[in-house]
Amino acid sequence: MTDDQAQVRIPRQPPLSWRIVLRVSLAGMQRRMMRSVVTVTCVVLALAFLAYMLVLADITQALVELNDSKLNILLSERGVDIFAATQMDAMTLLLIGLALLTCTVGVANSMLMSVTERVREIGTLKCLGAQDRFIIQSYLVESTLQGLFGAAVGVLLGCAVAVAASSATYPGYVLSSFPTAVVLRSLLASMAVGLFIAVAASIWPAAAAARRRPVDALRVEE
Amino acid sequence: MAESLISIRAVTKTFKLGDQEVRALRGVDMEIPKGAYVSIMGPSGSGKSTLFNMIGGLDLPTSGDVVVEGCRLRDLDSDQLAWFRCHKIGFIFQSFNLVQTMTAQENVAIARTFAGCSYAESMHDAAEVLKRVGLDHRLKHLPSQVSGGQQQRIAIARALVNKPLIILADEPTGNLDLKTGQDIIDLLNEMKQAYGVTIVTATHDMKMVSASDLLARIRDGAIDELLGKDQMNVTIGTIDGESVA
Ligand SMILES: Nc1ncnc2c1ncn2[C@@H]1O[C@H](COP(=O)(O)OP(=O)(O)OP(=O)(O)O)[C@@H](O)[C@H]1O
Numbered sequence: 273m274t275d276d277q278a279q280v281r282i283p284r285q286p287p288l289s290w291r292i293v294l295r296v297s298l299a300g301m302q303r304r305m306m307r308s309v310v311t312v313t314c315v316v317l318a319l320a321f322l323a324y325m326l327v328l329a330d331i332t333q334a335l336v337e338l339n340d341s342k343l344n345i346l347l348s349e350r351g352v353d354i355f356a357a358t359q360m361d362a363m364t365l366l367l368i369g370l371a372l373l374t375c376t377v378g379v380a381n382s383m384l385m386s387v388t389e390r391v392r393e394i395g396t397l398k399c400l401g402a403q404d405r406f407i408i409q410s411y412l413v414e415s416t417l418q419g420l421f422g423a424a425v426g427v428l429l430g431c432a433v434a435v436a437a438s439s440a441t442y443p444g445y446v447l448s449s450f451p452t453a454v455v456l457r458s459l460l461a462s463m464a465v466g467l468f469i470a471v472a473a474s475i476w477p478a479a480a481a482a483r484r485r486p487v488d489a490l491r492v493e494e
Numbered sequence: 495m496a497e498s499l500i501s502i503r504a505v506t507k508t509f510k511l512g513d514q515e516v517r518a519l520r521g522v523d524m525e526i527p528k529g530a531y532v533s534i535m536g537p538s539g540s541g542k543s544t545l546f547n548m549i550g551g552l553d554l555p556t557s558g559d560v561v562v563e564g565c566r567l568r569d570l571d572s573d574q575l576a577w578f579r580c581h582k583i584g585f586i587f588q589s590f591n592l593v594q595t596m597t598a599q600e601n602v603a604i605a606r607t608f609a610g611c612s613y614a615e616s617m618h619d620a621a622e623v624l625k626r627v628g629l630d631h632r633l634k635h636l637p638s639q640v641s642g643g644q645q646q647r648i649a650i651a652r653a654l655v656n657k658p659l660i661i662l663a664d665e666p667t668g669n670l671d672l673k674t675g676q677d678i679i680d681l682l683n684e685m686k687q688a689y690g691v692t693i694v695t696a697t698h699d700m701k702m703v704s705a706s707d708l709l710a711r712i713r714d715g716a717i718d719e720l721l722g723k724d725q726m727n728v729t730i731g732t733i734d735g736e737s738v739a
């Protein structure tokens with residue numbers, strides 16, 4: 273009997289709207305700028321590398337497909353396989369894989385530190401009525417924004433370097449036969465990868481932070 | 495006597511550390527009437543904080559029950575407990591526990607936001623309560639930019655902003671000097687009158703005790719002595735002497 277009464281009297285805490293979560297997360301990120309900068313830098317560097325490799329391969333392949341005899345000599349001198357269907361070899365893929373792995377670890381590490389720094393804060397918020405959901409949401413919002421921003425900057429940077437480098441190597445050819453559609457596809461793919469890494473790497477730290485019971489969190493000394 | 499707001503019924507709590515057991519509470523019974531100011535006093539490690547965690551719905555007793563307003567906390571799921579903490583309880587901590595990256599106003603407003611208020615409403619209500627605790631000139635300051643006493647005032651405002659039933663203050667003056675501690679106690683008393691909340695504090699501080707309606711002395715996880723306001727003056731000397739130890 274008392275069980276039923278209790279169920280009736282105490283409602284369930286409703287979840288907060290994404291707008292509120294966004295607002296709280298944005299304010300927090302602004303004031304913890306240094307932490308955000310570390311995460312964003314990880315993403316920028318890895319994504320610049322990824323975009324550089326992809327775009328360079330796209331451009332080189334477009335030049336190969338021109339089948340210009342003078343250009344083919346130039347390409348062969350640079351060690352380009354002018355008979356290959358793609359310019360992505362195993363070594364390049366390995367390098368890209370390593371760069372992305374490093375980035376994932378970097379972002380996860382930065383997120384873990386941000387969780388550790390804020391154990392008491394998270395415990396306090398839960399005493400005030402925050403649900404696990406809110407804690408996870410705010411970390412996800414944070415990493416999504418950092419991932420988007422870092423990926424955008426990194427991808428543009430990598431693309432710019434790739435265009436500049438190939439223009440210097442094959443003067444006069446790159447801009448006239450620029451494979452815009454293919455490059456755009458590579459850039460979008462890179463963006464998606466960057467965003468995925470940033471979010472995936474922060475899910476585990478966020479869940480660990482949210483699951484901690486406030487009694488235990490508040491016992492942690494700062 | 496007024497109706498009982500909080501019933502603590504044969505509450506025990508045992509912590510397991512490996513194969514060792516720590517019996518933090520060994521059967522606590524207590525009735526706390528609505529609107530009372532209760533002080534819980536006892537040496538370090540006697541189980542005060544553990545008892546607070548039970549009342550605030552932060553932890554469950556190993557056996558026994560805590561019943562608030564007729565509702566058994568054991569029966570609530572985690573979302574109901576979140577609602578309960580948000581609307582019924584105001585926590586005040588020894589180390590203030592403010593969010594360092596939020597201004598005074600935001601620290602108070604976030605509690606209001608958890609209660610479902612919009613950002614504008616929350617900020618408005620936060621400013622109102624901060625005014626009542628005498629901090630209307632510190633709204634935009636970060637916790638690191640104000641004194642300890644002022645930080646505790648922010649925490650009191652945060653605890654009050656959702657108009658809770660109960661304020662749970664675990665050694666609220668523990669990190670403050672005598673004068674500031676006295677101010678905080680006076681403020682709590684004033685807020686008790688203004689908001690009609692029930693206040694439960696843990697303290698080593700005699701000044702805190704003389705302000706209270708009910709004094710529970712706890713030792714080794716059990717209530718040693720329960721004194722009403724009229725009984726307190728008689729024994730206050732001895733309590734004072736022992737509390738220093
Ligand atoms: N999570 C825990 N795990 C193991 N033991 C615990 C835990 N929490 C409390 N204890 C033990 O329970 C006992 C009571 O602790 P509690 O924190 O309630 O004391 P207290 O009266 O609040 O002391 P203080 O005045 O120092 O704050 C202590 O012996 C403590 O070591």
Ligand SMILES: [Mg+2]
Nearest residue numbers: 542543544664
């Ligand atoms: Mg304690």
